[in-house]
Amino acid sequence: MNTVNAQTQGGDLQSNAEGQQYLSFLLDDEEYGIDILRVQELRGWTSVTRVPDMPDYLKGVLNLRGAIIPVVDLRQRFGLPVIKYGPTTVVIVIRVISGVTERVMGIIVDAVAETYTFEIDQIQPAPQIGGGVKTDYITGLMAHGEKMIILMDIDELMNSEELAVEELA
Amino acid sequence: MSIELSQFISTFLEESYEGLDIMESGLLNFNSSDEEAINTIFRAAHSIKGGAGTFGFNEVADFTHDVETLLDEMRSNKQESTPALVNLLLESTDCIRALLEAAQDGPEVDAQMISQVQKRLKEVLGIETESIAVEVEGSSAQGMPAQDSDTAWSVHFIPNSNLLQSGHEPLFMFDALSELGELEIEVTTDILPVLSSFKPEEVYLSWKLLLISECSEEDIKEVFEWVEDECDLNICVSQVTSKPEVDADAGSGWAIRFTPDVGIIQTGNDPSLMFAALFELGDAVVTPNFDKLPQINDLSADLVYLSWEIKLTSTCTKEEVLEIFEWVEDDCELDVTKLPSVSKTAVNHSNTPSAVPPTTTSNAPSSVPNDKQKAVDTGAKPKGKSSAANAKKSTEASSIRVDTEKVDSLINRVGELVITQAMLGQVGADISEITAGPEVERLQTGLELLERNTRDLQEDVMRVRMLPISFVFNRFPRLVHDVSGKLGKKVELVLSGEQTEIDKTVMEKIGDPMTHLIRNSLDHGLETPEERLAAGKSEIGKVELSAYHQGGHIIIDIIDDGRGLNTQKIFDKACEKGLINKDQQLSDQEINELVFKAGFSTADEVTDLSGRGVGMDVVRRNIESLGGQVSIKSEANKGSTFSVKLPLTLAILEGQLVRVHEDTYIIPLVSIVETILATNSAINSIAGESKLLHFREDYISLLNLKNIFKLNTDPQADEMESNLIAIVESGGKKVGLIVDELYGQQQVVIKSLEVNFKRVEGLSGATILGDGSVALILDVAGLMQRGQAFELEAAVKEA
Numbered sequence: 001m002n003t004v005n006a007q008t009q010g011g012d013l014q015s016n017a018e019g020q021q022y023l024s025f026l027l028d029d030e031e032y033g034i035d036i037l038r039v040q041e042l043r044g045w046t047s048v049t050r051v052p053d054m055p056d057y058l059k060g061v062l063n064l065r066g067a068i069i070p071v072v073d074l075r076q077r078f079g080l081p082v083i084k085y086g087p088t089t090v091v092i093v094i095r096v097i098s099g100v101t102e103r104v105m106g107i108i109v110d111a112v113a114e115t116y117t118f119e120i121d122q123i124q125p126a127p128q129i130g131g132g133v134k135t136d137y138i139t140g141l142m143a144h145g146e147k148m149i150i151l152m153d154i155d156e157l158m159n160s161e162e163l164a165v166e167e168l169a
Numbered sequence: 170m171s172i173e174l175s176q177f178i179s180t181f182l183e184e185s186y187e188g189l190d191i192m193e194s195g196l197l198n199f200n201s202s203d204e205e206a207i208n209t210i211f212r213a214a215h216s217i218k219g220g221a222g223t224f225g226f227n228e229v230a231d232f233t234h235d236v237e238t239l240l241d242e243m244r245s246n247k248q249e250s251t252p253a254l255v256n257l258l259l260e261s262t263d264c265i266r267a268l269l270e271a272a273q274d275g276p277e278v279d280a281q282m283i284s285q286v287q288k289r290l291k292e293v294l295g296i297e298t299e300s301i302a303v304e305v306e307g308s309s310a311q312g313m314p315a316q317d318s319d320t321a322w323s324v325h326f327i328p329n330s331n332l333l334q335s336g337h338e339p340l341f342m343f344d345a346l347s348e349l350g351e352l353e354i355e356v357t358t359d360i361l362p363v364l365s366s367f368k369p370e371e372v373y374l375s376w377k378l379l380l381i382s383e384c385s386e387e388d389i390k391e392v393f394e395w396v397e398d399e400c401d402l403n404i405c406v407s408q409v410t411s412k413p414e415v416d417a418d419a420g421s422g423w424a425i426r427f428t429p430d431v432g433i434i435q436t437g438n439d440p441s442l443m444f445a446a447l448f449e450l451g452d453a454v455v456t457p458n459f460d461k462l463p464q465i466n467d468l469s470a471d472l473v474y475l476s477w478e479i480k481l482t483s484t485c486t487k488e489e490v491l492e493i494f495e496w497v498e499d500d501c502e503l504d505v506t507k508l509p510s511v512s513k514t515a516v517n518h519s520n521t522p523s524a525v526p527p528t529t530t531s532n533a534p535s536s537v538p539n540d541k542q543k544a545v546d547t548g549a550k551p552k553g554k555s556s557a558a559n560a561k562k563s564t565e566a567s568s569i570r571v572d573t574e575k576v577d578s579l580i581n582r583v584g585e586l587v588i589t590q591a592m593l594g595q596v597g598a599d600i601s602e603i604t605a606g607p608e609v610e611r612l613q614t615g616l617e618l619l620e621r622n623t624r625d626l627q628e629d630v631m632r633v634r635m636l637p638i639s640f641v642f643n644r645f646p647r648l649v650h651d652v653s654g655k656l657g658k659k660v661e662l663v664l665s666g667e668q669t670e671i672d673k674t675v676m677e678k679i680g681d682p683m684t685h686l687i688r689n690s691l692d693h694g695l696e697t698p699e700e701r702l703a704a705g706k707s708e709i710g711k712v713e714l715s716a717y718h719q720g721g722h723i724i725i726d727i728i729d730d731g732r733g734l735n736t737q738k739i740f741d742k743a744c745e746k747g748l749i750n751k752d753q754q755l756s757d758q759e760i761n762e763l764v765f766k767a768g769f770s771t772a773d774e775v776t777d778l779s780g781r782g783v784g785m786d787v788v789r790r791n792i793e794s795l796g797g798q799v800s801i802k803s804e805a806n807k808g809s810t811f812s813v814k815l816p817l818t819l820a821i822l823e824g825q826l827v828r829v830h831e832d833t834y835i836i837p838l839v840s841i842v843e844t845i846l847a848t849n850s851a852i853n854s855i856a857g858e859s860k861l862l863h864f865r866e867d868y869i870s871l872l873n874l875k876n877i878f879k880l881n882t883d884p885q886a887d888e889m890e891s892n893l894i895a896i897v898e899s900g901g902k903k904v905g906l907i908v909d910e911l912y913g914q915q916q917v918v919i920k921s922l923e924v925n926f927k928r929v930e931g932l933s934g935a936t937i938l939g940d941g942s943v944a945l946i947l948d949v950a951g952l953m954q955r956g957q958a959f960e961l962e963a964a965v966k967e968a
Contacts, residue, residue, distance in 0.1 A: 049943040050832055051922075051929060052878030061926065061935060063943050066585040068935045070926040103925040 019119040025109040045089040071106035096158040188213035207244040235290040325403035327375040350382020422508035428476035429501040451483020584918040639667035659709040666716035672818040694731035734803040826912035830880040871905040872956040899949040
C-alpha cells in the first residue's frame with residue numbers, strides 16, 4: 001500500500017494555491033466535507049464484528065483485505081437519531097494520523113455526496129457555538145450555492161475519547 | 170567524497186554486537202592451540218575498532234584498541250593465554266558492549282567499570298611496554314633485525330597528481346594494506362593548493378603509512394603494483410621487532426615441491442584442499458608443473474599428472490607444513506626447504522622506534538602456569554592476506570538482512586492469499602455440486618493445486634521468520650561460566666538441538682525466562698562440589714539444555730543432575746507464606762508446581778543470583794504470555810527438569826471457535842483444560858451473580874462472557890443460560906467460561922487490534938475466518954482480570 005506516498009502528496013497539495021479537494025457526505029440531511037486525500041476507499045455497508053464493551057457508536061471491526069479496522073457510526077457519534085442502514089449507506093475508509101502513527105478506520109455515513117475543490121480563502125472559520133457541543137473537529141464552513149458544507153478535521157474527530165491511541169507504555 | 174555515514178551506524182552496531190558474540194563464544198571455548206579461534210576473536214575486535222573509529226565512537230575505538238593489542242600479543246605468543254587473561258577479555262567484551270549501547274543512546278555507561286578494566290588491560294600490556302624500551306635499544310644497536318616477526322613498515326606514498334584519472338583509488342590500496350596487518354595512516358597536506366586553483370580530479374595529498382605486519386616487502390609492493398609508475402613509493406623498515414625463534418626452522422617461508430603419486434585422488438585426498446590449508450598458514454604461490462601431462466587421449470580422469478611447486482610465505486614451522494601433507498605422506502614425494510630470509514638491508518633507511526611491543530615468550534608475564542602453554546609454543550600465528558580472505562569467505566554465509574517489517578507484510582499477504590484460496594475452494598465445491606463436466610473437473614484440479622501451493626508458500630514464508638534457537642542458547646555458556654564461578658560450583662553445560670528453529674519474536678522473549686531457569690538450576694539445583702562428592706556423584710554438575718519439536722510446539726528442557734526439589738521444604742515454605750493450608754494433601758507434583766506461585770522462594774539465603782522471591786512466577790507468566798507452558802519434573806538427588814513448551818510462531822494460533830450470544834470468539838487451545846457440559850447441580854450460586862462450578866473436587870469460578878462483555882441487551886435471555894463451559898487456565902489459576910456453542914478448532918492467523926484500533930482488555934487480537942469475517946481472540950489472563958473488575962462493579966451497584 002502506498003499510503004505514505006499519498007500522504008506526502010497530501011502535504012504538497014495542501015500548500016497548493018489551487019485549493020483543496022474535499023469529499024462530502026450526507027448525515028441526517030447535513031453535508032459534511034473531509035480532505036479527499038485522507039480517503040482511502042469507499043465500501044458498501046457489510047456487517048462488522050462487534051467488539052465487546054465499546055460505546056454504541058463504535059460498531060465493531062471489519063476485515064479490510066487482511067487489516068482489522070474499527071468502524072464508527074458517525075450518526076451515533078454525533079448523537080443523531082439512528083436509522084436503518086440502506087443501499088446508500090457507505091463506509092468511508094479514511095487514514096487518521098494519531099500522533100506518530102497512521103491508522104485506518106471506517107466511518108459510516110448516510111451517503112456520499114460530491115467532491116469539491118475549495119480555495120483556502122473561501123473557507124469561513126467555524127463559529128463559536130456555545131453550550132455543550134464540541135466543535136473542535138469542525139475546521140470551517142463552506143458555502144456552495146444554497147448549501148452549507150461543514151468541513152471536518154478527521155484527526156481531531158477520530159482521536160477523541162474512546163478511539164484515542166493509548167499512551168505508549 | 171561525502172557519504173552520509175549515519176545511515177550505516179545501525180548496521181555497524183548490529184555487526185559489532187555480532188562481533189562481540191563471536192568474541193565471547195570464542196573466548197569461552199578458548200583453546201590457545203587453536204590458531205583460527207584466536208584469529209577469529211582478533212578479527213572481530215579489529216572490525217569493531219575500525220568501525221567505531223569510522224563512526225566516531227572514539228571511546229569504543231580506544232578501548233577496543235587495547236583489547237586488540239592484547240589479542241595480538243596473545244596470538245603471536247607474546248602473551249601467555251591464561252584463564253585470568255581470558256576472563257579479563259570477557260569482561261572487556263562486556264565493556265565494549267556497554268559502550269556501544271551507550272553510543273546507541275542507551276543507558277549511561279559505568280565509567281568506573283570501563284576505566285578499571287581498561288587499566289587492567291593496560292597493566293597487562295604495560296609490563297610489555299617496559300620491555301620494549303630495552304628491546305628497542307638492543308635491536309637498534311644491532312642494526313639489522315631478523316624478519317620473522319611483525320615488522321613495522323614505513324611506506325611513504327606520494328602519488329602523482331593525476332593518479333585518480335587513471336582510475337586508481339588510494340583508499341582501496343590502504344584497505345588492501347590493512348588486510349596485511351595493522352595500519353596507521355598519516356596524511357601530508359603540504360602541497361595542497363589554495364582553494365581557487367583546486368582541481369577535483371587531482372591528488373594533492375601524500376601519505377605516510379605505518380604498517381605492522383609479518384608481510385614481506387613484495388606484499389606491500391604488490392598492493393601498489395598498478396600505480397608503480399604513477400607515484401613515488403618509498404618502503405622501508407621503520408622498526409623491526411625481533412623475537413627469538415621458537416623453532417629453529419621458523420623462517421620467512423618454505424619452498425615446497427609436491428609430487429603426488431598418480432593415484433592420489435583414489436585414496437580420497439584432494440591436493441586443492443591441501444593448498445587451501447597452506448593458504449591458511451600464509452601467503453602461498455602455487456605453480457603447477459605440467460611436464461608429465463600425457464596426450465589428451467591417454468588422460469584418465471582418476472589420475473593426477475601434475476606436480477606443484479609452492480612458495481609459502483609464512484612464519485610457520487616445518488612441522489605445520491608437513492602436517493598438512495600428513496595424510497598423503499606415503500603417496501607423494503614431498504620436499505620442503507626453507508626459503509632464505511628476505512633481506513631488508515637495501516631498504517632499511519629509517520630507524521624510528523615503533524610502538525610495536527616486542528617480546529619473547531619467555532619473558533611474557535604469565536601469572537598462572539597453563540597446561541596449554543605447550544600448544545602455544547608451537548609457532549607464530551599466520552597473519553597474511555590470504556588467511557584474512559579465507560576467513561571472510563567462511564563468515565559470509567549466504568544470507569541477507571531484511572527488515573522484519575517486510576517479512577511481516579509478506580506473511581500478512583500470504584495469510585490473505587490463504588483466505589482467498591479457501592474462498593475459491595468453497596466456490597469451486599459449490600459449482601461442482603450444481604454442474605459437472607470436464608471444465609469443472611479441470612477447475613477442481615486447479616483449485617487443489619492452488620491449495621497445495623498456497624499451503625507450501627505459507628509454510629515457507631513462516632520459516633523466514635524462524636531462526637535456530639542457538640541464538641538464545643549461545644548466551645548461556647557465558648552465563649554458566651560467570652555464575653558457576655561466583656557460586657564456586659563446577660558445571661558442565663551441554664547443549665543439544667541448537668538448530669531447532671523458532672520464531673524470532675518468540676526467541677527474543679524467551680531469553681530472559683530461560684536465563685532465570687538456568688540460574689535457578691545452577692543456584693538451587695546443583696550442589697557444591699563437596700556435596701556432590703558426598704552424595705556419590707561426579708564433582709562436576711551437569712546442566713543440559715535441549716530443544717526439540719513436538720507436535721507444532723518447540724520444547725526446551727533444562728535438565729540438571731542436582732539435588733532435585735525438596736518437596737518437604739517447599740511444602741513448609743508454602744504454608745509459611747500462606748500459599749496453602751497445612752492440612753492440604755498434595756501430591757509431589759502438586760507441591761513442585763507451587764514454586765511457580767507468586768512470592769515463593771526456597772533459598773535459605775537470598776543470593777545475588779536468585780532467591781529474591783520474584784522468580785518462577787514471573788517465568789511462568791512470561792512463558793504463558795507467549796502462549797507457552799512451563800512444567801517441572803523432579804526426583805530427589807537425581808535432579809530436576811524444567812520443560813518449556815512454546816508455540817513455533819506467534820503469528821499462528823490453534824484456536825477453539827466458540828459462539829457467545831451472536832458472535833464468534835476464539836479461545837487459544839493451549840489455555841483450554843477441558844470443555845464440559847455441566848449439570849445444573851454442579852453449578853452453585855453464591856451471593857447473587859457469581860457462580861462456582863464443582864469440578865473434580867475443585868471449585869472453579871465461572872465467568873459469563875455475556876456479562877463481562879456486556880453483550881446481553883435482553884435481560885429475559887438471562888434465564889436461558891448455557892451449561893457449556895470451557896475450563897481455561899492461566900497463571901496456574903482455572904476459571905470456567907460459559908459459552909453458548911462450540912464450533913470447530915482451527916489454526917488462525919493472529920492479527921493485531923492495536924494497529925488501527927486499540928488494545929481491548931480480555932482480547933489478545935483478532936483473526937479473519939474463512940468467510941472473510943473477523944473473529945476476536947480471547948485473552949484468558951485479561952478475561953480473569955476483567956471478570957474480577959466486573960464482579961467488583963456489580964458488588965458496588967448492589968450496595
